[in-house]
Amino acid sequence: xxxxxxSQPEMSVQEAETVTLSCTYDTSESDYYLFxxxxxxxxxxxxxxxxxxxxQQNATENRFSVNFQKAAKSFSLKxxxxxxxxxxxxFCAYRSRGSGSRLTFGEGTQLxxxx
Amino acid sequence: xxxxxxxxxxxxxxxxxxxAFWCNPISGHATLYWYQQILGQGPKLLIQFQNNGxxxxxxxxxxxxxxERLKGxxxxxxxxxxxxxxxxxxxxxxxxIGPGTDTQYFGPGTRLTVL
Numbered sequence: 001x002x003x004x005x006x007s008q009p010e011m012s013v014q015e016a017e018t019v020t021l022s023c024t025y026d027t028s029e030s031d032y033y034l035f036x037x038x039x040x041x042x043x044x045x046x047x048x049x050x051x052x053x054x055x056q057q058n059a060t061e062n063r064f065s066v067n068f069q070k071a072a073k074s075f076s077l078k079x080x081x082x083x084x085x086x087x088x089x090x091f092c093a094y095r096s097r098g099s100g101s102r103l104t105f106g107e108g109t110q111l112x113x114x115x
Numbered sequence: 116x117x118x119x120x121x122x123x124x125x126x127x128x129x130x131x132x133x134x135a136f137w138c139n140p141i142s143g144h145a146t147l148y149w150y151q152q153i154l155g156q157g158p159k160l161l162i163q164f165q166n167n168g169x170x171x172x173x174x175x176x177x178x179x180x181x182x183e184r185l186k187g188x189x190x191x192x193x194x195x196x197x198x199x200x201x202x203x204x205x206x207x208x209x210x211x212i213g214p215g216t217d218t219q220y221f222g223p224g225t226r227l228t229v230l
Contacts, residue, residue, distance in 0.1 A: 033217050043204050045158070045221035091157050095217060102148070102171060103219060105157030
C-alpha cells in the first residue's frame, strides 16, 4: 500500500517570503500522480498543483511550484511571495494512475503567514 | 460550472442516533468519493462509486455505515447508529473518467459532532 508522509506539522513564513513544504511517499508503482491540496478553515479542499510521475519537468502554477524527485520519492511544494491568503493546512496526496483510484493523503502541514 | 454540493454543512447528534449526508457531484462526473477526515488528520477514503457501482468500499465500516448512489448522480452516506469516534468532517469529491481526468474536486464537507 502507498503511504504519504509530511514531516512538518507546522510551518510559518513572513509575508512576501518563500516557504517550502516537504512530502515523501512510498510506492512500488512507476506511474502515478501527486497533488498538493490546500484546506483553509472553511474545510474546502482546494487543488493547488498536480504532477504526473512520468513527466520529469516540475509543475508550476503561478506562485506555486514543486520539486519532484522520483528516485528519492520526494515531492515538495514551494510557495513564493507568500500572501496572507496562503495560510491554510496543506495536504500532499498520491494517486495511482488507474482511472478512479483513491487519493492517499499525508497528515498535513499547517502554514501560518505572518504580516 | 457548479462545484460539488454537500448538505448539511453541520450536524450535531447524540450517540446511537442516525444521520445522513447528501452529495451532488459536478455535472458529468462519473466517479464519486466519500472521505472521512478526523480532526488533525488527512482525509481517508470510505467509499468510491463509478456511475451506480461501488469500486472500493474496503475502508467503510459496513456494520454502521452505508452509502448509495442512485441513478449515478447524487449520493447519500448514512451512519446508523453513530458512535463518538464518528465525529469528523465528511468530504465528498468527484472526478471524470478517462485520460487526463485524474483530478478530484471536493465539496465543502459536512462537519459531524457526535455527543
